[in-house]
Amino acid sequence: MPTITSASVKAYLYDTFVPKVHNKPENPIRLLRGLNHQQRLTFAAAFMAWMVDAIDFFTVSLSATEVAAAFGKDVSDVTSAITTTLMLRPIGALIFGVLADRYGRRIPLMIDLALFTVIEIATGFSNNLSTFIGLRAVFGICMGGEWGLGNALAMETLPHDSRGIFSGILQEGYAAGYLIAALIYYAAVPHLGWRALYWISIIPAIISLVLVYFVPETDVWRQNRAHSTENHKRLYQLTLEMLKKHWLRCIYAVLLMAGFNFMSHGSQDLYPTFLKGQLGYSASQATVATVIMNIGAIIGGLIVGYLSEYYGRRTMIIWASVLGLCFLPLWMLPTSYSPLVAGAFFMQFCVQGAWGVIPVHLAELSPPGFRSTFPGLAYQLGNLISASASQIEAVAGASHKLPNGKPNYARVQMILLGVVFSVVIVLTMIGTEERGKDFMVSDDKELNNNTEHMEDLSSSKPAADAIDGEEKGIESKERMDVYVEKSDSTLPKEA
Template sequence: MRNYMAAGWFYSPQQIGRYLATRATSLRPPKAKLRNPIRVLRDLNRHQWHMFAVGFLGWAWDSFDFCTVTLCITEIASEFNATNSAVSWGITVTLMLRPVGALVFGGLSDRYGRKGAMIASLFLFIVFELASGFAQSLPQFLGLRALYGIAMGGLYGPAAATALEDLPYDARGILSGVYQNGYAVGFLLSAIFYRALVPTTPYGWRSLFWFGSGPPVLIIAYRWWLPETNSLQVMRAERESAMAQRQAPKSTAMNGTKAWLRDMRVSLKENWVLFVYLVLLMTGFNSCSHGAGDIYATFLKNQVGLGSTEVTAITVVGQIGNIAGGVFTGYVSTFFGRRLSMMVCCILGGALTPAFVLPRSMDLAASSFFFWFFNGGAWGPIPVYLSELSPPVLRTTAIGLTYQLGNLAASAAATIEATIGERFPLPPKDGVKRYDYGRVIALFMAASWAYVFIFLFFGPEMSQEEREEHGAEVDQIERLRKEGVSLAEIGAERAERAKRAGLGDESTRSIYLEKPTDIERIE
C-alpha cells in the first residue's frame, strides 16, 4: 500500500484531518464484480497451487502443535500436581516468545528466501514438540514450550508469503480465508487426535505431543522440492540490479545484503506508524482468538461437566464453522472490502457471544458453530490484509512480527481468564473444584470484539487503483514467464526501468513500485 509522511517522520495535520474525515466513506465496497469462486480458483496454475498448499500445511501443523497444550491442560495439571492456571502458562510463554521467532526468521526470509526460513522453523517444531512429550516436571515443560514459541513465531510470515504472494489478485481473498483457517484445521485435527490418543493410550497426553512431531518431516520434504516464490525472485533480482547500477561491481551476495539493508531502513522510516497500527490491531484479533478458544475446552470439562467425547464433538463442530466463516468472508472481502467484511463479523460474533457460554448441554455445539463462523470470518481476510499493507521489502517480517507482537500483547489471555475464573468458584462435583469460566469468557470476548471493531473502522485499506495495479503486476510476471523470460531478467528490467524513470536513487520498492502519495489517497 502506498504510504507517505508529509512531515518526514510523521503525517502532517492536514493529512491526519483528511484521513479521519474519510474513514466512513472508505468502507464503500470496491468497484469489482462478484465472481464465481470456482472460476476464481481456476485462474491458478500448478505452481501457485503447490506454493499455497505447502504454506497452508505448515500453518495448519503449527496450529496442531500449539493446540496440544490447550486441549490437555487438565491432564497435564493432574500429572504434575499443578493448577490449571499454572499449566496455562505453557500457552502464555509460547505466545510471549513468538515475536522473537518472527523477527529472526522473518528477517532471514526477506533477505535469503522463504524456503530456508520455513524449513528451519519446521525442523525446530519436530525437536521441541517431541521433547515436550518427555518433560518430567512442569518447569521442564514450560521451558520447552517457550523454545517451541520461537519456532512457531518464525513460521507464520514465511508460510503466509509462500502461500499468497504468487496468487492472482482475485484469488487472494478466498485463499487468504482458507490459509488463515489452517489454524482451525490444525485445531480440528488436534481435537480428533486428542480423542484418539489421550484417553486410549497408556502415555496419555504425552502420546499427542509425540504424534505431533511426525508430520512436519513430510512438510519439510514437500517444501524442499518446491522453488522460491516468483515474486521474491523478481524482487531479489531487481534489488541487486539496482544496487549494481549504483556502484562498482561486487559480489552478488554483498550487493544483495547492502540493497536489502538500505531498503529495510527506508521502509521502517516510512511505515513505522503503519506497523504500530498493525500490532495494535493484531492484539485485538489475537485476544478474540485466544480469549474464545484457549480455555474453552476447560470450560466444557470443568464447568459444564462434559466428557472427552462431547468436548471433542463441540470443538470439531466449532472449528468447522471457523473454517467455513473464514473462507466465505475471505472470498467476499475481495468484492466488498477487507475492513467492511471483518467489521460485520465483529458485530455478529459479539451478538452470539452469550449463546457461546450460556447453554449447559450439547446445545453448545450449534451456538459454537455460528460463533466460530464469525470469529473465523473476521480472521479470514487478515493474511491478505497484512500483506497488502506491508512494504514488499519487509513483507515476511512485517506480516510475522506484527501478528506475533499482537500475540505477545494477548498472550496472557488464557492465564487471565483461568485466574479470574478461579475467583468465581462453583459447587464442587465428585471432589473436583469447579469455576465459572463461562462468565469470564463472555466478558473478555465482549471487550475484544468492540476493540477490533473500533480499530478496523479507523484503519487504512488499499484503494481501488492500487488493487488494480497490484493484480496487474502479478499477471505480468506470469505472462512474461510463460513467454520464456526468466525471473532474474524480469527483475533486472524493472530496475532499469526505475532508473530510466528517475527513481534510481530512491529505495527500490520491489515488484510493486510504490510512488509517494499523500495520505488522502490511502483508503
C-alpha cells in the same frame, strides 16, 4: 487547520460499511481450480506448514493432564509451557522473518519445519518438566517464524484476484490443525500414552517439509533481492528506511493484531472451562462443542476471506465483528446444550471469519522487501500483548461468583469480547487497505522511485488489470479527500 464535516464523515462511513462493488464475484470453485501446478504446490505447502504449527501447539493443552501425572506436577505447572511458547513467538517471527526476506522463503521454512520435527521427537523423550518446558520454549521460536514465512510464500505466488478465498483457507489451517491434534489425542493417547502424541505429530511436519522442498522461490522476492543487491544496501539500511517511511503502519499493524488475538484467545481459550466449570457439562460434551466451533471457524474463514476480494478487506472484517457482537447472547446466555453449541459455531464463524482476511490484508500492507518480517512480527507481537486474555477471564470469572458459588465465566467473556469486537471495528475503520495490489509492480515502483508513501501504490497494477480505485478499495484517506471535495471542505490526510 483542516475540518471534518458531518457530510464527509457520513460519506466515509457509508463507503466503509456499504462499498460499491463493480467487479462481479467470481465462482469460488473456478478460483479454487484456477491455480497452476506451481501455485497449487506452493499453497499446499504453506497450508500444511501452518496446520503443523497448530498441531504441535495444541499437543500441550491436550496432554497437560497426562504430562503432569507423569512428572508428578500440577497441571498449571505444565500449562506454563504454553505461556512460554507464546512469549517467545515474536523472537521467532523476527529471526525467521529477517532470514526469509534476506535469503528467500523456502530455505528458512524448511529449517523451521525440520526443527519442528526434532523438537517434537525430543519432547516425547522428556524425562522431567524442566526439559519439557525448555523444548517448548525452542518450539515457540519456531512457531513464531512459520506464519510469516508461509504467508509470504503463498501470497506472493497466488493470483491477486483469488487471494481472498485462499487467505481464508490458509488461516483456517490453524483450526484444521486443532481438529487433527484432537483426533490424534483421542485415537492414540489412551492406548499408547502421551508421548505418542508428540511422535505421531511429526508425520504432518515431514509431509510439509517434503512439499516445501519442491516449491520454487517467489519471483517477488527475487526482484526485491536483486534491487537491494544492485543498490549495495545492507539489511539494516533497508530496515531503517522502511521504519522511517512506514513506522506508523508498523505500530498500527501491531495494535490491530493485538485486537485480533484478544478476539481469538478471548473466545476460545476459556470456553471448555466455561462449559465444564460453570455449566457442569462433561469433558466429552466440551470436546464435541470444541469440534463444532472449529468447523464454524473453518467455514467462516473461507466465506469471509472470499467475500473480502469483492467487498473489501476492511468492510468484511468490520461486518464479521458486528455479527460477532450480535451473537454474544447466543454464545453465552443459554443453559441447554444445543443452543450453546450453535452459539459457539456462529461465534467462531465470525471471529475466524474476520481472521480469514488477515493473511492477505497484512501481505498487501507490507512494505516491499519485508513481506515475511512485517506480517509475522506484527502477528506475534499482537499475540504477545493478548497472551493474558484467558488469565484475565479466569481471574475475573473467579472473583464474580454465581449464586451457586461457581465462577461467572459467561459475564466476563461477554464483556471482554464486546469490548474487543468494538476495538477491532474502530481500528479497522481508521486503517487502510490495498486490495488487489500487484506485488511485482507496486514493489518495483517504490523501490525504484523511492516513493514516500505506500498509499500511493494501490493504483500501480498493470493496464490489463487496472481498475477504478473505488472498485479495488483505495485507501481510506484518499476516499475521504474525495468526499471532502464533494462537500466543499477538507479532511486531514490521516484517517
